Structures are given as structure tokens and as C-alpha cells.
Amino acid sequence: MTPMINTLYLPELREMLANNDKQGLKEFCEALHHPYQTAEFMEGLTAEECWAILRCADMSDRVDIFLYLPWEKQVEALEKSDPKEAGEFIAFLPPDDRVDLLNELPDEVAEKIMQMTPEEDRHDIQRLSQYDENTVGAIMTTAVAKITENLTPREAVEAAKKQAEEMETIYYLYVVDEEDHLRGLLTFRELICSLGKPDIKVSDIMERNLITIKPTEDREEASMLVAKYDVLALPVVDDEYHLIGIITHDDVMDVVMDEAEEDAQIAAGVSPLEGDYLDSPIHTIVWKRGMWLVILFIGAFLTAFTISHYDEQVEISGLDWLFIFLPMIVSAGGNSGNQSATLIITSLTNGSVHPSDVMRVFRREILIGLSLGCILGLVGIGYSLGFSWMNSEPPWYEVCVILPSTLILVVLCGSIIGAMLPLFFSKVGLDPALMSNPFVAGIIDVMGIVIYLHVALFFLPLLH
Amino acid sequence: MTPMINTLYLPELREMLANNDKQGLKEFCEALHHPYQTAEFMEGLTAEECWAILRCADMSDRVDIFLYLPWEKQVEALEKSDPKEAGEFIAFLPPDDRVDLLNELPDEVAEKIMQMTPEEDRHDIQRLSQYDENTVGAIMTTAVAKITENLTPREAVEAAKKQAEEMETIYYLYVVDEEDHLRGLLTFRELICSLGKPDIKVSDIMERNLITIKPTEDREEASMLVAKYDVLALPVVDDEYHLIGIITHDDVMDVVMDEAEEDAQIAAGVSPLEGDYLDSPIHTIVWKRGMWLVILFIGAFLTAFTISHYDEQVEISGLDWLFIFLPMIVSAGGNSGNQSATLIITSLTNGSVHPSDVMRVFRREILIGLSLGCILGLVGIGYSLGFSWMNSEPPWYEVCVILPSTLILVVLCGSIIGAMLPLFFSKVGLDPALMSNPFVAGIIDVMGIVIYLHVALFFLPLLH
Numbered sequence: 042m043t044p045m046i047n048t049l050y051l052p053e054l055r056e057m058l059a060n061n062d063k064q065g066l067k068e069f070c071e072a073l074h075h076p077y078q079t080a081e082f083m084e085g086l087t088a089e090e091c092w093a094i095l096r097c098a099d100m101s102d103r104v105d106i107f108l109y110l111p112w113e114k115q116v117e118a119l120e121k122s123d124p125k126e127a128g129e130f131i132a133f134l135p136p137d138d139r140v141d142l143l144n145e146l147p148d149e150v151a152e153k154i155m156q157m158t159p160e161e162d163r164h165d166i167q168r169l170s171q172y173d174e175n176t177v178g179a180i181m182t183t184a185v186a187k188i189t190e191n192l193t194p195r196e197a198v199e200a201a202k203k204q205a206e207e208m209e210t211i212y213y214l215y216v217v218d219e220e221d222h223l224r225g226l227l228t229f230r231e232l233i234c235s236l237g238k239p240d241i242k243v244s245d246i247m248e249r250n251l252i253t254i255k256p257t258e259d260r261e262e263a264s265m266l267v268a269k270y271d272v273l274a275l276p277v278v279d280d281e282y283h284l285i286g287i288i289t290h291d292d293v294m295d296v297v298m299d300e301a302e303e304d305a306q307i308a309a310g311v312s313p314l315e316g317d318y319l320d321s322p323i324h325t326i327v328w329k330r331g332m333w334l335v336i337l338f339i340g341a342f343l344t345a346f347t348i349s350h351y352d353e354q355v356e357i358s359g360l361d362w363l364f365i366f367l368p369m370i371v372s373a374g375g376n377s378g379n380q381s382a383t384l385i386i387t388s389l390t391n392g393s394v395h396p397s398d399v400m401r402v403f404r405r406e407i408l409i410g411l412s413l414g415c416i417l418g419l420v421g422i423g424y425s426l427g428f429s430w431m432n433s434e435p436p437w438y439e440v441c442v443i444l445p446s447t448l449i450l451v452v453l454c455g456s457i458i459g460a461m462l463p464l465f466f467s468k469v470g471l472d473p474a475l476m477s478n479p480f481v482a483g484i485i486d487v488m489g490i491v492i493y494l495h496v497a498l499f500f501l502p503l504l505h
Numbered sequence: 506m507t508p509m510i511n512t513l514y515l516p517e518l519r520e521m522l523a524n525n526d527k528q529g530l531k532e533f534c535e536a537l538h539h540p541y542q543t544a545e546f547m548e549g550l551t552a553e554e555c556w557a558i559l560r561c562a563d564m565s566d567r568v569d570i571f572l573y574l575p576w577e578k579q580v581e582a583l584e585k586s587d588p589k590e591a592g593e594f595i596a597f598l599p600p601d602d603r604v605d606l607l608n609e610l611p612d613e614v615a616e617k618i619m620q621m622t623p624e625e626d627r628h629d630i631q632r633l634s635q636y637d638e639n640t641v642g643a644i645m646t647t648a649v650a651k652i653t654e655n656l657t658p659r660e661a662v663e664a665a666k667k668q669a670e671e672m673e674t675i676y677y678l679y680v681v682d683e684e685d686h687l688r689g690l691l692t693f694r695e696l697i698c699s700l701g702k703p704d705i706k707v708s709d710i711m712e713r714n715l716i717t718i719k720p721t722e723d724r725e726e727a728s729m730l731v732a733k734y735d736v737l738a739l740p741v742v743d744d745e746y747h748l749i750g751i752i753t754h755d756d757v758m759d760v761v762m763d764e765a766e767e768d769a770q771i772a773a774g775v776s777p778l779e780g781d782y783l784d785s786p787i788h789t790i791v792w793k794r795g796m797w798l799v800i801l802f803i804g805a806f807l808t809a810f811t812i813s814h815y816d817e818q819v820e821i822s823g824l825d826w827l828f829i830f831l832p833m834i835v836s837a838g839g840n841s842g843n844q845s846a847t848l849i850i851t852s853l854t855n856g857s858v859h860p861s862d863v864m865r866v867f868r869r870e871i872l873i874g875l876s877l878g879c880i881l882g883l884v885g886i887g888y889s890l891g892f893s894w895m896n897s898e899p900p901w902y903e904v905c906v907i908l909p910s911t912l913i914l915v916v917l918c919g920s921i922i923g924a925m926l927p928l929f930f931s932k933v934g935l936d937p938a939l940m941s942n943p944f945v946a947g948i949i950d951v952m953g954i955v956i957y958l959h960v961a962l963f964f965l966p967l968l969h
Contacts (some may be wrong), residue, residue: 043681069693074713074714074715075714075734100834103559117599164902193590199695211693211694211828212676229675230675233665233666233669248538249541250540267895268758268759268762270539270769271755273754273760290754290758291732291735294731294732294754294761297758297765301768301769302851303766303849305765305769305851306851308769308772308773308847309844309847310843311844315849317852317855317857317858318852318857318858319852319862319866324874324876326848327873327880330841330844330877331877331880334837334841334881334916335881336832337836337837338837338840338884339882339884341832341837342833344832345829345833345888348828348829349829352829354521356825364812364815364831365809365812365816365830366809366818367832368835368954369805369808370804370947371835372521373805376774376798376802377794377798379774380773380798382773383769383770383775384773384775385782386769387766387770388781388782391781393760393782393963394779394781401783402782405790407718409794412788412791412960416798417799420799424806428809430812440751452798482836482840486832488647490832
């Protein structure tokens with residue numbers, strides 16, 4: 042079932058707000074099954090109105106619904122709320138979310154709210170905020186269900202029950218010693234199966250050999266591991282193997298979706314948007330696109346420079362007809378380069394190609410590029426004959442030699458450059474998605490033109 | 506911890522195979538913590554060798570490790586194994602995986618194996634195989650933990666315990682009536698919290714208002730819902746609300762990663778590869794790329810056609826210099842169109858833009874396109890002045906009027922077309938990612954050339 046139209050309750054909500062009908066608003070917050078749906082019904086309201094409604098709800102409803110409001114609205118609501126109330130409120134937010142929120146607020150507002158936050162939570166926030174945006178530390182949560190290894194299964198269930206309200210997941214119970222060193226993992230499934238067996242301790246049934254991750258590693262690394270091992274959560278440990286947090290499957294899902302969207306936008310030369318397209322201010326989109334468009338445009342000027350360099354020679358040689366096919370040649374090279382670049386970028390992302398595979402990729406792209414070049418060359422012969430049939434000049438053999446030869450070379454070079462650039466970027470530690478496609482486009486355009494004109498000038502004396 | 510070098514055990518494994526050391530091979534299958542790691546150590550072996558090793562393991566280890574072997578190896582192992590053994594084996598595989606496997610096998614092999622499969626499993630396979638590849642039905646599993654609503658919490662725990670071995674997850678217990686109608690959901694967390702409360706039944710604590718999905722819906726729809734609602738699993742129901750399966754978080758993760766890779770490849774004009782780049786035969790890649798390259802090349806011929814159409818007029822008018830900037834103009838239009846198309850495609854994918862938003866998008870793209878066009882137009886004036894400074898002909902004002910005006914129009918039209926095409930494709934029910942970017946490229950190239958030459962021919966009489 043998809044959610045219903047979300048303007049349905051707006052008039053009622055506004056009326057209750059106007060009448061300060063706290064009981065009615067509280068009931069609204071409790072009425073729907075999933076907090077996501079409640080948040081959707083509040084879509085048409087301002088951040089202040091949302092906050093005024095949420096203030097009427099119980100703390101647990103308030104937290105749940107708040108977290109499903111659009112990100113910008115969460116930030117604005119906190120920014121405009123009473124710092125004391127906000128300080129108390131964020132103590133109940135999941136550790137990873139509140140750090141992100143506070144980072145987004147103006148410094149002086151965040152500080153005021155922090156002063157009103159209970160000490161323990163404040164320390165937790167300070168600890169988490171030290172991690173960079175795209176690291177594991179920035180998406181992990183410190184709300185981990187922990188048990189000790191000397192418990193019986195029944196005691197472990199009791200311990201889990203006590204933590205059930207606050208923790209992000211209780212289906213993985215992490216076994217730690219007194220100093221919080223990670224000793225093992227007991228899944229709830231395992232725990233349930235051991236219930237009733239006599240004389241068993243957690244240490245007898247826990248898994249000791251765990252997949253872990255460091256807080257400073259890339260968040261994409263964490264999502265790879267979760268996807269690979271099909272786990273619900275991944276424990277985050279520091280250098281001394283202290284358990285400092287977990288990454289849960291839903292955080293990872295958000296990372297994967299975010300990264301896919303970002304990669305697509307980067308590949309098209311758009312700096313990733315933070316909000317939704319329709320909600321982003323026009324000037325933000327113009328800035329995020331314009332930046333790249335200008336960079337690419339400056340690169341494209343090289344094509345004009347190249348052509349003007351050969352222009353006179355081409356005209357003298359009577360090769361004016363070359364210009365007719367110029368965009369076609371350039372686009373054939375660009376398309377094949379883009380194909381190679383994308384195949385290599387997606388393979389680097391899913392780990393099936395490593396920068397060290399450069400020679401294998403190179404050999405494959407030579408074969409692939411040559412085959413594709415010959416295919417397009419054949420189509421090109423067709424074009425040439427058609428063109429010569431309709432035009433008396435230039436001689437047909439001139440077109441039929443120059444066009445297909447150019448196509449083979451351009452597609453071959455396009456494929457090779459397209460495959461090599463992402464490998465090179467990855468090798469030197471840059472995100473291959475970040476620069477490769479727009480770069481590939483620019484380099485291959487110039488290359489295509491140079492090849493085309495050189496092939497023509499090379500064959501001309503032989504053909505006349 | 507990342508997995509170790511995976512050739513480590515190869516010599517030992519081969520030796521044990523040669524000596525038919527069943528006990529040793531069984532121990533190898535049990536030694537490592539996660540079946541994924543065991544599968545990785547078997548990477549260098551053939552499908553037959555892998556199968557020979559797995560035959561020595563217990564059935565549960567055999568299943569777990571088998572599922573982490575590369576897809577091609579799973580298929581080959583089954584194909585070459587004894588049908589009787591394979592038939593017994595697949596009875597233990599998760600319902601969704603075995604259907605995919607059987608679909609991949611040659612028909613006569615699949616049939617032989619099916620004959621050896623226990624009847625109940627055979628029916629289940631037949632039921633699941635009726636769903637199309639990209640539907641919810643094709644990725645759902647029928648191994649669902651079910652309970653009835655009149656149980657007490659303690660009885661529910663017992664019921665879950667009994668199902669713990671076979672079911673994909675027991676953390677969500679689905680409540681059904683005698684005819685398997687879905688009545689509600691009890692999370693294990695809720696269940697644990699209610700343990701010990703007297704006189705409580707499952708019906709008192711279960712959640713009744715559930716997010717569900719139909720087996721015929723798109724698997725991407727399922728991943729959207731799981732991501733939105735942060736759930737562990739999504740129940741799949743038929744038209745009569747019978748519970749027929751669930752989609753679990755790890756299946757969804759695979760879908761999201763698959764789709765992201767596919768979308769990237771499609772956007773670059775490559776039909777999605779099924780295997781890894783380095784493992785795919787050259788001719789497969791040539792085919793999957795060549796197909797599109799030829800289509801795009803045929804489209805690109807339109808540019809040649811367009812130019813040759815205007816060619817004479819341009820030469821007569823002394824506008825030969827236009828060709829110098831042609832690729833630059835075409836690439837500016839292409840880049841801005843690609844940006845718009847990608848923004849709209851990613852927004853359609855994440856649900857933040859709907860085909861009905863066409864007018865809002867149109868208005869936004871007019872503003873964005875105009876702004877971007879003016880920015881490039883300004884850079885274009887710089888180019889024009891530089892070019893005129895270096896060349897005595899054509900007169901500087903000619904270049905300075907024609908180039909910037911063209912850029913504004915080309916970027917504007919590129920942005921609008923780029924945004925509108927995916928919306929149109931989505932409206933008529935095609936995957937917007939499937940055709941939009943390559944299509945956008947072709948259309949915008951031709952458009953750019955037409956605009957450029959028309960602008961030039963329009964201004965020429967006014968400037969002379």
C-alpha cells in the first residue's frame with residue numbers, strides 16, 4: 042500500500058494549531074501506524090508548525106516522527122525552537138542523527154542547544170562529531186545492545202529486554218568485557234535456540250570471529266561489508282578493539298542509495314545536490330551545474346583551438362567536407378569512451394576490478410575497441426557511399442578511406458582512454474567517479490578531432 | 506577486518522581432493538566463521554572441485570557456502586552434478602535462490618533436477634517461477650516465520666524457536682489466520698518486551714496496520730519501501746491478502762546495488778552486463794556496447810545530414826569560421842542536457858519528482874537553463890574577443906553576437922529537453938534511465954547545430 046495524498050489532514054491540523062488543541066494534536070501523532078506516514082501528512086506545514094505539533098506528542102512519538110521529516114525541516118525546526126527544549130529533545134535522538142543535525146546548525150545555535158543537553162549525551166555528541174562526513178564514524182550509532190559473556194541465555198534475554206527501548210537493534214547482542222573490548226556476538230536467533238538448554242553461558246554460544254570496521258574508514262567500505270556478509274549490523278571498533286558503535290542495515294541502505302545518486306550526478310557533471318531537486322533553490326542548482334559546465338566548456342575550447350589550428354591547411358587541401366562529419370566522429374569517440382569509463386567505474390565500485398588490473402583491462406579494451414571501431418567503420422562505409430552518391434565532390438574513394446579509418450582509430454583510442462582514466466584516478470587515490478566522465482569527454486573530443494584531421498591529411502597525397 | 510589472500514588454502518584443498526580426504530574437507534567447510542570467507546578461499550577452484558568439496562560438508566554448511574560462490578559457478582556446479590544429489594540439495598536452498606538457479610540451467614537439466622526434488626519444494630518452485638525477473642515475486646522468499654494471534658508471548662517465542670533454523674528471519678513474526686490471511690506483525694523486540702506480562706495474547710500486541718506489497722510489483726518499488734520505512738522485511742500478499750512471502754533487507758540491498766550499477770551502465774549506453782567486466786567474454790561486451798554505439802551512431806548521422814544541408818549557404822555567406830566552434834557548441838548543449846536528464850532521472854528514482862510535476866520542472870529548467878546559458882554566454886564573449894584578436898577575419902562583432910546568443914539558446918533548449926524526455930518516458934511507462942541519456946545526446950546534438958547555424962544566418966544580414 043502506498044501512502045495516501047498527504048494534504049488530507051492539513052486544514053484540521055492548522056485549525057487545531059490555531060485553537061491550541063494539544064490533546065487533538067497528540068492524538069494525531071499517535072493515530073497512524075508508521076511515523077513516516079505521520080511525517081508525510083505534515084508535508085505542507087512549515088518547520089515551526091511541525092515543531093508546534095510535535096511538542097504535543099509523547100517524547101518517543103516526537104522523536105520517531107521528527108526523524109522522518111525532511112532534513113531541511115528538521116534543521117529549521119531545531120534552529121527556531123527554544124534551546125532548552127531542543128537540548129532536552131536531542132538527548133532522545135539517535136546518536137548519529139543528532140550529530141548530523143548539530144553540524145548543520147549555525148555554530149552559536151548548536152552551542153546554545155549543547156549547553157542544555159544532559160552531560161552524558163553532550164560527551165557522546167562531542168566524541169561522534171570528530172569523524173569526517175563520509176567515514177564510518179559519522180554514520181555509526183553508539184546505542185549498542187551489550188551483554189557480558191558470563192550470562193545464561195535467560196539472563197541475556199532479560200538484559201536485552203532492558204535495553205530494547207533505547208537501542209537501534211537488539212537482534213545482535215554484542216558481548217563485551219568490563220573495559221568494553223569486543224569479545225563476540227550473540228544473535229537473538231542463536232539465543233532463542235539456546236533458551237532452556239541447561240548450564241549454557243553466553244560465552245559458549247557466542248560467535249568470536251567477527252567482521253569489524255574502524256570508525257575512520259570510508260562509509261562505502263561499511264556498506265560493501267554489510268552487503269557481502271548479509272548482516273544486520275557491523276560492529277565499529279577502535280585500535281584497541283573497544284566496541285564504540287555499530288552500523289545498522291538501514292543506515293547502510295541510505296548510504297548505498299545516497300552514493301548511487303551522487304555517483305550518477307557526478308558522472309553527469311553535477312555536484313551532488315543535498316536536498317531534493319524540486320526543493321533546492323534555483324541558484325543552488327545553477328551553481329552546482331554551472332561550475333562544471335564552465336570547466337567543461339573551458340575544456341571544450343580546446344576543440345575550437347585544435348580546429349582553428351588545422352583550419353587553413355584543411356581549406357587549402359580542399360577538405361572542407363570534413364566538417365560535415367566532425368560532430369559525428371566526435372560523438373562516436375565520446376560514446377565509446379563513456380561506455381568504457383562507466384564499465385570500469387562500476388567495476389571499481391563493486392570491487393570486481395582493481396587498479397592493479399590495468400594491463401588486463403588495457404588488453405581487453407584494445408580488442409573491444411578494435412572490434413567496435415570496425416563495426417562503426419563498416420557503418421561508416423555505408424554513410425560514405427550514400428554521401429558520395431548525393432554529392433559529386435569529393436571523390437567517393439576519398440570519403441570511403443578517410444571516414445572508416447578515422448572511426449576505427451577514434452573508437453579504439455576512446456575505449457582505451459575511457460578505461461584507463463578511471464583506473465589512473467583510482468590509483469592516485471581520487472574518486473574515479475568524481476572526474477572521469479567529464480574529463481573523458483573533453484580529452485576524447487580533442488583526440489577525435491586531431492585523429493580525424495591527421496588521417497585526412499595523411500591519406501590525401503596518397504589518394505590524389 | 507578484510508578477508509585474507511584467497512589462494513592460501515588452494516594447494517591443501519587440491520591435495521585433500523586428490524586423496525579423497527572427506528574428513529579434512531568437511532573440517533575446512535566448518536573452520537571459518539562466515540561462509541563468505543570459505544567461498545572466497547575456493548575462488549581458484551573449478552565448479553566441479555567446489556562441488557566435490559561441498560559434498561563432504563553438512564547440508565547446512567553446504568547450503569551456506571554454496572550461496573556465496575560466484576553465480577556462474579553455482580550454475581555450473583549444479584549443471585554438472587548428479588541430478589539426484591542436486592534435486593535433494595535444492596530442497597534446502599532458500600526458495601528465491603533456487604528458482605533463479607533453475608531458470609539459469611538448460612531446460613532438460615532443470616527438469617531432471619526437479620524430478621528429484623521433494624514434491625512440496627517442487628510445487629513451491631513452480632509457484633515462484635511464474636513471476637517475471639524484475640518483480641517482487643522473483644526476489645521474495647516463501648520461508649516466512651508465521652504465528653497465530655491467540656498465542657501468549659511465551660508460546661510465540663516457542664513457535665519462533667521451532668522455525669528459527671529454516672526461516673530467513675525470525676525477528677519479524679507474521680500473524681496469520683487458518684487460511685494464511687495476513688492479520689498482523691509482531692516484532693521480536695515487541696515480543697521480548699511483553700514476555701512476563703500476564704494474560705497477554707499476540708493479538709493484543711501485534712501491529713495491524715502494515716505496509717505490504719504485491720508479488721507482481723517492480724522490485725525497485727520494494728526497495729523504496731524498505732528504505733523509506735527502515736524495516737527488516739516487507740510482507741508480500743496476493744489480492745486476497747494471503748501472506749505468500751517476504752522480501753528481506755539483504756535481498757533489497759542486492760537489488761539497490763544491482764539497479765545502481767545497471768542504471769549507470771544504461772545511462773552510458775551499455776546494456777547491463779550480467780557478470781563481472783573481467784569475466785565477461787570479449788564478444789559479449791562488444792555486443793552489449795556495439796548495439797548501442799551503432800544506434801547512437803545512426804542518430805549522429807543526423808548531425809552530418811544537418812550540416813550538409815546548410816553547408817552551401819554557410820560557405821556562400823562567408824561563415825566558414827562557424828565550424829571551428831561547432832564541437833564546442835554541441836558539447837555545451839550536450840553537457841547541460843545530460844545534467845538535466847540525470848537530475849530528473851535520479852529524482853524519479855528516489856521518488857522526489859513525479860511525471861505529474863512536468864510544469865514545475867519545465868518552469869525551473871527555463872530559469873536554470875537561462876542562467877546557465879548566460880554564464881556560458883559570458884565565457885563565450887571572452888572566447889570571441891580572444892579569437893577575434895588573433896584572427897583578422899571575421900569582424901569581431903560578428904563572433905561576439907553569434908557565439909554568445911547561440912550558447913544561451915543551446916544551453917536553454919538542452920536543459921529543457923534533457924529534463925522533459927525522462928519525464929515523458931516515465932509517463933508512457935518506459936524506464937526513464939533506459940533511453941533518456943543516449944537519446945538526449947542525439948537530439949541535443951542536432952538541435953545545437955540547427956540553432957547555431959540559424960542564429961548565424963539570422964544575425965548576418967543585420968551585422969553587415
